[in-house]
Structure formats: structure tokens, C-alpha cells
Amino acid sequence: MKKDNVENNQVDKVSEIPEVETQDTETPLDRNVRLMSPTRMVVRRFFRSKLSVIGIIMLAALFLFCFLGPVVYDEWGEIEVDESPMVEYTSKTIEYEKNGKTHIIYQITEKTEKENALAPMSSVHPLGTDETGYDVLARLMYGGRISLIIGFISVFIITVLGVIMGGIAGYFGGVIDNVIMRICDILMCIPGFPIMLVFGTVLTAFGEMESPNALQEIMGDPQYRIYFLMAFLTLFSWPGTARLVRGQILSLREQEYMVAAEAMGYSTSRKIFKHLIPNVMPQLIVSMTLSLGSMILYEASLSFLNMGVQPPYAAWGTMINAASDLNILSNYINVWAPPGICIVIAVLGFNFVGDGLRDALDPKARR
Amino acid sequence: MLKYIFKRLLLSVLILLGVSLILFVLIQNMPSSFAENKINEMNAGGAIVDQATKDAIMEMYDMSYGEWLLRIVTLDFGESFTQSMPVVDVIKRDMFVSFLVAAIATVFEFMIAIPLGITAATHQYSFRDYLVTVLVMIGISLPSFFFGQVLKGVFSTGLGWLPSSGLGDATQSATGIAYILEYIKYLILPIMTVVILSIGGRMRMTRTNMLEVLNSDYIRTARAKGLKERVVVFKHAFRNTMIPLVTSLAGLLPSLFSGAIITEQVFDLPGIGNTAYDAMIVGDVPVIMGYNMFLALLSIIGVLLADLMYAVVDPRVKLQ
Numbered sequence: 001m002k003k004d005n006v007e008n009n010q011v012d013k014v015s016e017i018p019e020v021e022t023q024d025t026e027t028p029l030d031r032n033v034r035l036m037s038p039t040r041m042v043v044r045r046f047f048r049s050k051l052s053v054i055g056i057i058m059l060a061a062l063f064l065f066c067f068l069g070p071v072v073y074d075e076w077g078e079i080e081v082d083e084s085p086m087v088e089y090t091s092k093t094i095e096y097e098k099n100g101k102t103h104i105i106y107q108i109t110e111k112t113e114k115e116n117a118l119a120p121m122s123s124v125h126p127l128g129t130d131e132t133g134y135d136v137l138a139r140l141m142y143g144g145r146i147s148l149i150i151g152f153i154s155v156f157i158i159t160v161l162g163v164i165m166g167g168i169a170g171y172f173g174g175v176i177d178n179v180i181m182r183i184c185d186i187l188m189c190i191p192g193f194p195i196m197l198v199f200g201t202v203l204t205a206f207g208e209m210e211s212p213n214a215l216q217e218i219m220g221d222p223q224y225r226i227y228f229l230m231a232f233l234t235l236f237s238w239p240g241t242a243r244l245v246r247g248q249i250l251s252l253r254e255q256e257y258m259v260a261a262e263a264m265g266y267s268t269s270r271k272i273f274k275h276l277i278p279n280v281m282p283q284l285i286v287s288m289t290l291s292l293g294s295m296i297l298y299e300a301s302l303s304f305l306n307m308g309v310q311p312p313y314a315a316w317g318t319m320i321n322a323a324s325d326l327n328i329l330s331n332y333i334n335v336w337a338p339p340g341i342c343i344v345i346a347v348l349g350f351n352f353v354g355d356g357l358r359d360a361l362d363p364k365a366r367r
Numbered sequence: 368m369l370k371y372i373f374k375r376l377l378l379s380v381l382i383l384l385g386v387s388l389i390l391f392v393l394i395q396n397m398p399s400s401f402a403e404n405k406i407n408e409m410n411a412g413g414a415i416v417d418q419a420t421k422d423a424i425m426e427m428y429d430m431s432y433g434e435w436l437l438r439i440v441t442l443d444f445g446e447s448f449t450q451s452m453p454v455v456d457v458i459k460r461d462m463f464v465s466f467l468v469a470a471i472a473t474v475f476e477f478m479i480a481i482p483l484g485i486t487a488a489t490h491q492y493s494f495r496d497y498l499v500t501v502l503v504m505i506g507i508s509l510p511s512f513f514f515g516q517v518l519k520g521v522f523s524t525g526l527g528w529l530p531s532s533g534l535g536d537a538t539q540s541a542t543g544i545a546y547i548l549e550y551i552k553y554l555i556l557p558i559m560t561v562v563i564l565s566i567g568g569r570m571r572m573t574r575t576n577m578l579e580v581l582n583s584d585y586i587r588t589a590r591a592k593g594l595k596e597r598v599v600v601f602k603h604a605f606r607n608t609m610i611p612l613v614t615s616l617a618g619l620l621p622s623l624f625s626g627a628i629i630t631e632q633v634f635d636l637p638g639i640g641n642t643a644y645d646a647m648i649v650g651d652v653p654v655i656m657g658y659n660m661f662l663a664l665l666s667i668i669g670v671l672l673a674d675l676m677y678a679v680v681d682p683r684v685k686l687q
Contacts, residue, residue, distance in 0.1 A: 329524055
């Protein structure tokens with residue numbers, strides 16, 4: 001701890017007066033002072049926090065599980081039903097009295113099911129099978145792929161839209177700024193989840209049309225529904241990012257280096273994308289990491305409400321939905337609890353990393 | 368002040384117009400055969416939707432934006448064909464349960480979160496502080512549908528203490544206090560879900576604000592004067608911590624009435640969120656539209672109230 005403090009002080013000293021002191025060859029300062037680039041300092045601060053390290057480990061484990069898992073664990077596919085017949089015995093006891101004697105009859109019926117549904121945890125199915133006979137572990141992996149990929153794509157789109165709109169609004173100001181910000185106000189007032197219900201209905205309607213055109217046919221296909229829903233959601237989610245970017249650019253615009261850029265005669269797009277946006281990056285990265293978690297939650301909630309990924313394909317939310325059956329809820333925890341735990345790990349992981357990044361990227365925190 | 372309110376009201380109207388336009392465009396894109404099919408399906412299933420209702424619904428698809436707008440200004444959202452009553456009445460009927468759950472949950476949320484948030488701030492880096500951090504993380508990352516199922520699994524199907532879903536038992540005919548107790552039993556789990564998931568955010572808010580206030584100069588002065596720590600914290604610091612909390616209370620307005628779609632779905636509560644979800648499943652467009660406009664209106668009022676409250680609570684704020 002004490003050593004740490006000494007090191008910190010030295011780093012501070014160097015960052016304040018770097019050049020003069022290090023060029024002084026008489027005292028070999030570089031022996032006890034380590035020069036650090038800003039990136040390295042950020043990395044160091046990031047890894048100093050235990051929570052962000054835990055977050056990184058959680059996310060790495062989850063990614064390995066989802067993307068490499070199916071390669072290793074390849075006995076069962078995502079939509080492969082275990083068709084090994086399951087023999088089920090049910091016994092029934094019948095008691096009756098005759099001539100003063102009690103007779104007890106044991107009736108045993110043998111029932112052969114075609115699918116091995118709701119199998120318990122075993123070496124064949126480490127997490128058992130669900131009510132249709134799909135292997136839970138395999139579906140957990142494939143479902144995770146969908147959730148993570150959708151999360152990344154939607155956050156990427158939100159960020160691109162937000163940066164463009166926020167950048168334009170902040171840079172140009174005036175009427176353009178006003179118009180874009182009013183659009184943001186409108187979009188922010190639209191209730192997020194309920195509007196998805198409307199859009200979901202529209203998509204269902206497309207699916208039931210008698211003579212749809214090509215676009216309506218694709219949009220109505222339940223298999224692609226989650227992609228359209230999430231695309232629609234991104235259209236309503238960019239105002240948050242746009243406001244962040246705009247606010248940052250409004251303050252950066254007034255700084256001297258922007259006056260210099262102006263004097264050099266740089267083009268507008270160069271000023272925005274080369275000089276302003278990179279300075280917004282720290283906040284942007286933090287908000288992106290944090291919204292990854294919320295996007296995964298959104299996708300899972302939609303899937304839970306049967307609006308997202310449709311059976312036979314798997315998603316974490318869809319898998320938890322199996323627990324609406326009270327029998328499964330109380331007797332087959334292995335079917336619905338693992339996807340819930342996966343969601344929690346994913347969201348927690350992104351939140352831990354996001355919080356760690358926020359502290360690490362904060363220029364005021366000189367630690 | 369009056370000028371500011373007037374300006375904000377104008378802006379709110381503009382925003383509402385924008386929201387309604389987006390909703391209208393969405394519905395216009397829906398093939399009109401859809402509603403007709405749904406109504407025919409329902410009629411085939413035994414429910415009789417009369418011709419007048421059917422015509423009224425089909426009329427919605429032929430309306431221009433202006434006509435539609437004129438109707439919703441008079442709160443006429445049309446007729447719900449699944450409930451066979453006007454949408455406004457459907458909303459009025461189902462709002463109560465949602466409001467009850469949300470209101471009780473909000474009271475508990477504030478009652479638990481504020482004291483915990485304050486002790487977390489006054490005992491920074493202590494056990495209580497870490498407890499707050501953990502609760503915050505739970506609130507952010509537990510999906511409500513998963514947590515709801517867990518609670519259901521533990522308390523209703525596992526221990527058998529509480530009913531798992533619905534509201535009220537039709538076979539029971541208790542009256543008076545017994546009836547209310549019976550009613551409450553069904554609400555405990557949903558309220559618990561909402562409270563535990565929302566408590567973290569509120570606590571973090573209290574803690575951050577309290578820390579900020581505790582680090583300010585006047586608190587140091589108060590301590591230097593030799594005031595008791597209790598007086599410093601609860602009289603000097605707490606009052607300023609209340610400002611953002613009270614403001615956020617106004618912002619909670621929409622969530623009080625909107626109903627939690629997912630929680631209501633998990634516990635099968637007959638609230639407004641559940642009705643909206645059912646309406647989506649069967650394609651009852653008027654209900655979905657009405658619900659969305661209702662929520663948009665609420666959130667605009669919420670934002671407006673929050674801004675005004677801010678000026679009321681904090682005399683330094685001047686509205687322009």
C-alpha cells in the first residue's frame with residue numbers, strides 16, 4: 001500500500017513536468033520513475049478495481065461458453081430433440097374392502113414417450129432436457145449467442161445514430177440543434193416497452209396477411225421478428241447518446257484548439273469526426289458498455305413475452321418463459337434457472353466493466 | 368414563471384402531437400384485413416361483436432390523421448372489441464390494480480431506500496456501503512421476469528405461503544377485513560418484485576446526493592461550530608439531499624399508472640399492463656393505441672411536474 005502511494009506521487013510529478021526532468025541525464029530519473037502513456041494509465045486504473053476484473057472474467061467466461069461451448073459440447077444441437085424413448089412407470093394403489101377384508105391392488109402402468117422430455121440432470125444431459133426434449137445446456141449456449149450478438153449490434157447502431165445526430169446538433173447549433181433536440185424529446189416521451197407491443201402487433205398483422213409483398217413477408221416471419229423489433233427499438237433509443245454527444249461537443253466547440261482547427265481551414269466533417277468525436281469517446285465507451293447490459297435485458301424481456309426469438313429457436317428469455325408452467329416452475333428448476341443466471345452474469349459483467357471504465361477514464365481521478 | 372409554464376405547455380402539446388403522429392403512422396401501416404380477421408375469429412369462437420363495433424373499428428383504418436386527432440382530443444380512443452367497451456373505460460377499470468401495486472411499492476421503496484442510502488453515505492466504505500452496492504447491482508441486472516419467477520417458486524409453489532397468480536379467489540366469499548387480507552395476499556409477491564428491483568437505484572441516488580452534500584463547505588462549518596453529528600446529517604445535510612428525491616417523485620408519475628407489463632404478466636395480475644399485453648396478442652388495436660397515448664401523456668406531465676417541483680423545492684432555481 002505504501003509502495004503504491006510512492007508510485008502514484010511519482011506518476012503525478014511526471015505528468016505535470018515531464019520533458020525537462022527526464023532529459024536531465026545527470027540523475028537517472030527513469031530508474032525510479034515510470035513514464036506512462038494515458039492509455040496505460042487508464043488500463044492500470046481499470047485493472048486496479050477488483051469489480052472490473054471480476055466483470056471482465058465473467059464476460060470472458062460467458063463468451064467462451066456461448067461461442068466455443070457448442071464446438072466442444074456437440075452431442076446435441078439447438079433444435080435437436082432427444083428421441084430416445086422414455087419409459088415412464090406410474091403406480092396407483094387401490095384399496096377396497098370385501099367381506100370384511102381389505103384388499104390392496106397395485107396397478108402399474110408402463111407408458112412409452114417418444115421424446116425424452118424433462119429428463120433429469122445426467123451425464124447425457126448435464127442440465128436435463130426441457131418440455132419438448134431439447135437439451136438445456138446446448139440451448140443455453142445457442143441462446144446466449146443470439147442475445148449477445150443482438151446486444152452488440154443494437155448498441156452499435158444506437159451509438160452511430162446518436163453520434164451523428166448529437167454531433168450535428170452540437171456542432172451546428174441554432175435551428176438544426178433545436179429541431180434535433182425536439183425530435184429527441186418526442187422519442188424520449190414514447191413509452192419504450194408499450195410501443196414495442198404496437199410494433200409487435202403490426203408485425204403479427206404482416207404475418208397473417210393474405211397477399212403480402214416481399215418486405216411484409218420477411219417482416220411478418222416470426223423467425224426474424226426479434227431483429228426487426230430490436231431495429232425498431234434502436235430507432236427510439238438514440239436520443240440518450242445524442243444528448244450526451246451534443247452536450248460534450250457544445251463545451252468542446254468553444255476551446256482554443258477548435259479555433260485553431262478553424263483557422264487551418266479544415267473541412268467540417270474533419271473537425272467533427274477527427275477533432276471533436278475522439279474527445280467524446282471516453283463517455284461514449286462507458287455509456288455503450290452500460291447500455292449493452294440493458295439491451296440484453298430488453299431482448300430477454302421481449303423473448304420472455306413471446307415477442308422475440310420464436311420456438312424452436314432458443315433465447316434466454318424464451319427459456320425462462322417455460323416457468324410459466326407451475327409444474328416446471330416448482331419441479332424442474334434445471335430448465336428455467338440456468339438462463340436466468342446467464343442473463344444476470346451478462347448484465348452484471350457489462351455493468352461492472354462499465355463502472356470500472358467510467359472510473360478509469362475519468363480524467364479528474366488522478367490515481 | 369407563468370411565461371415559462373406556458374412555454375413548456377406549448378412544447379408538451381408539440382411533443383404529444385409528435386408521439387401521436389408516430390403511433391398513427393404505425394397503425395396505418397397495419398393491413399386492415401387483420402382486425403377484420405380477428406373480429407371474425409372471435410365471432411366464430413362464440414363471442415359476438417356487433418356490427419356497430421366492427422364498423423367503428425374498421426373506420427379507424429380509413430381515418431385521416433386530423434380526424435383521428437380530433438377524436439383522441441375528446442378522449443375517444445374507440446371501442447375495444449375484446450372487452451366490448453370503450454377503451455377509456457377499459458383503462459379506467461384496470462388502472463386501479465396497477466396503481467395500487469405501484470403506489471404501495473413506491474412507498475416501501477422510499478421508506479427503505481432513503482435511510483439505507485443515508486447510512487451508506489455517512490459510513491462510506493463500511494459494510495452498509497457495500498450492502499448498498501450489492502443491492503444496486505441486483506436492481507440493475509436482475510430481470511424482473513426471472514426474479515418474479517424465483518419469488519413465485521420459493522414463496523408460492525415451494526413454501527405454499529402465498530398464491531402464485533391472479534387476484535382474489537372466486538370461490539372465497541369473505542367480506543370486510545378478511546376480504547382485504549385475502550386481496551393483499553395476492554399483491555405481496557408482485558409488490559416485493561417491484562420494490563426489490565427498484566430499491567437499488569433510489570439508494571444509489573440518495574447516497575450520491577448525500578455524499579455530495581456532506582462534502583460541501585457549509586457542512587464543514589456546521590461541524591466546526593460543534594453541532595452534533597446527528598443534527599448535521601439530518602437537519603443540515605438531509606434537507607438538501609431531499610431536493611433531487613422530491614423532484615424524482617414527480618417523475619415517477621407515469622410509472623404509478625402505467626403498470627408493470629412484465630411483473631403483471633408473471634403474476635397474472637389483472638392490471639393495465641396485462642390488458643395491453645393481451646390486446647397485443649389478439650390484435651386489439653384501439654386498446655394498444657389508447658394505452659400508448661395514455662402513457663405518453665403521463666410521461667409528459669411527469670417531466671413537466673418534475674421541472675416545476677424543482678423550482679418549488681429549491682428556491683435558487685429560476686425558471687426561464
